Amino acid sequence: METDVLLFNPPSTDGRGYTREGRCTQEAGVWGTQWPPLSLATAAALLRRDGRRVTLRDYPATGHDIRSLENDLRELRPSFAIWSTGSPTILSDLAVARVVRQQAPGCVTAVIGTHVTVRPEEALTEAALDVVIRGEPEGIISGLCRSDASYPDIKGISWRERDGAIRHNPEAPLLAPDEIPAPAWDGLDLGAYRLPLKGRRFLIVAPVRGCPWTCSFCTAPLYYGRRLRRRPVANVIDEMAANVERFGIGEFFIWADTFTADRHYVQELCRAILAWGLRISWTCNSRVDTIDEETLLLMKEAGLWMISFGLESGSDAILAASGKGIAAAQSRSAVILTHRLGIRVAGHFMFGLPGETEETMAETLALALELPLDVAQFYTAAPFPGTALFDEALRRGWVKMGAVPIFSQGRAVMELPGLPSGRVDAFRRHAYRRFYLRPRTAVRMLSLMKK
Numbered sequence: 001m002e003t004d005v006l007l008f009n010p011p012s013t014d015g016r017g018y019t020r021e022g023r024c025t026q027e028a029g030v031w032g033t034q035w036p037p038l039s040l041a042t043a044a045a046l047l048r049r050d051g052r053r054v055t056l057r058d059y060p061a062t063g064h065d066i067r068s069l070e071n072d073l074r075e076l077r078p079s080f081a082i083w084s085t086g087s088p089t090i091l092s093d094l095a096v097a098r099v100v101r102q103q104a105p106g107c108v109t110a111v112i113g114t115h116v117t118v119r120p121e122e123a124l125t126e127a128a129l130d131v132v133i134r135g136e137p138e139g140i141i142s143g144l145c146r147s148d149a150s151y152p153d154i155k156g157i158s159w160r161e162r163d164g165a166i167r168h169n170p171e172a173p174l175l176a177p178d179e180i181p182a183p184a185w186d187g188l189d190l191g192a193y194r195l196p197l198k199g200r201r202f203l204i205v206a207p208v209r210g211c212p213w214t215c216s217f218c219t220a221p222l223y224y225g226r227r228l229r230r231r232p233v234a235n236v237i238d239e240m241a242a243n244v245e246r247f248g249i250g251e252f253f254i255w256a257d258t259f260t261a262d263r264h265y266v267q268e269l270c271r272a273i274l275a276w277g278l279r280i281s282w283t284c285n286s287r288v289d290t291i292d293e294e295t296l297l298l299m300k301e302a303g304l305w306m307i308s309f310g311l312e313s314g315s316d317a318i319l320a321a322s323g324k325g326i327a328a329a330q331s332r333s334a335v336i337l338t339h340r341l342g343i344r345v346a347g348h349f350m351f352g353l354p355g356e357t358e359e360t361m362a363e364t365l366a367l368a369l370e371l372p373l374d375v376a377q378f379y380t381a382a383p384f385p386g387t388a389l390f391d392e393a394l395r396r397g398w399v400k401m402g403a404v405p406i407f408s409q410g411r412a413v414m415e416l417p418g419l420p421s422g423r424v425d426a427f428r429r430h431a432y433r434r435f436y437l438r439p440r441t442a443v444r445m446l447s448l449m450k451k
């Protein structure tokens with residue numbers, strides 16, 4: 001069978017599972033699972049609308065390696081191969097272009113992701129790569145795959161001229177909220193995506209794009225921009241209902257940079273879920289300064305079972321320096337309120353932000369241990385390209401960078417004054433042990449798993 005466009009999350013070279021989805025590029029960890037590839041599935045929906053034949057693959061989620069990709073390329077003979085990339089795996093992600101060139105000569109090769117968005121020149125040093133898609137990818141993919149498209153006319157791409165010169169076309173406009181289609185999940189093996197702890201099949205639903213906050217470490221604005229775009233509630237409801245009916249999946253991760261940024265929208269969506277009698281269960285992410293009791297209760301009634309807060313640090317000085325715009329006292333009140341209302345809480349923390357010391361790391365761990373959290377995830381601060389943290393780390397000489405910066409939230413790379421990266425890694429391991437090797441946490445985790 002011939003296919004026009006092959007969209008894929010590339011196989012990892014180390015056998016591990018990787019999510020490469022906008023601001024979230026990470027190895028499957030404690031809380032981690034493979035997130036269904038939202039951008040690729042949404043692009044697939046737009047391409048189908050355009051009449052293209054699309055094949056969608058998530059090789060790491062299904063445990064398939066590079067040989068499966070090679071087979072697919074030989075069998076499908078796509079005109080376009082487009083895949084997602086992430087900072088932690090950027091070198092092997094870019095090397096995929098050579099595999100495509102070898103197995104499907106003549107196929108246009110293109111990549112998406114926040115890393116390549118800010119470093120397209122670097123990506124295009126890979127000679128077998130034709131195009132870098134910068135920023136929110138779906139609309140640009142649709143433009144690229146049009147039969148009459150010529151590179152100079154496609155906004156949002158960087159590409160190489162015949163003489164080797166690299167061109168950066170102007171930025172593409174972001175999709176209007178009512179233009180964002182429901183992802184075409186049907187091309188994927190949906191059994192591969194399981195909710196952490198619960199182990200049940202789930203899908204992502206993304207009602208909102210964009211984040212107005214300016215956290216120094218976050219790549220979210222590079223992908224979806226700063227302006228909040230709310231999809232029409234009716235479209236989101238239709239999508240959820242179709243997922244239940246078509247795939248028998250009623251567990252969702254509401255994916256947004258900050259779902260609760262607009263409480264009125266959240267309330268409208270929850271009321272619609274109730275009015276339509278959708279029997280679904282969902283989890284979402286949030287900021288501690290965007291929730292209130294009335295909205296949380298409505299969210300719970302509409303199926304919310306767990307909420308994830310980015311708490312980051314127990315030190316107000318570090319929170320302020322990182323631009324997070326919250327204080328530890330707000331984290332305390334939000335987590336306690338959510339727990340009191342009978343909603344599970346996940347807290348996400350980060351060690352090694354600027355200003356970090358042994359004392360502030362201890363403050364962060366003390367906060368994690370003090371709060372009634374069901375799950376905690378501890379990261380190391382990663383100076384991802386395109387963030388203010390990246391600029392600061394370079395300016396102050398905290399990172400030694402090769403030609404290609406390879407950073408992940410699973411291993412510290414910044415040598416902060418008085419705090420070697422190895423110490424941050426060691427403290428992170430210590431924090432996991434302290435948090436999870438407590439009877440209280442074990443009981444909570446077990447009760448979650450039983451459910």
Ligand code: SF4
Binds near residue numbers: 212257
């Ligand atoms: S609130 Fe901060 S960390 Fe969260 S998505 Fe927005 S910029 Fe990123």
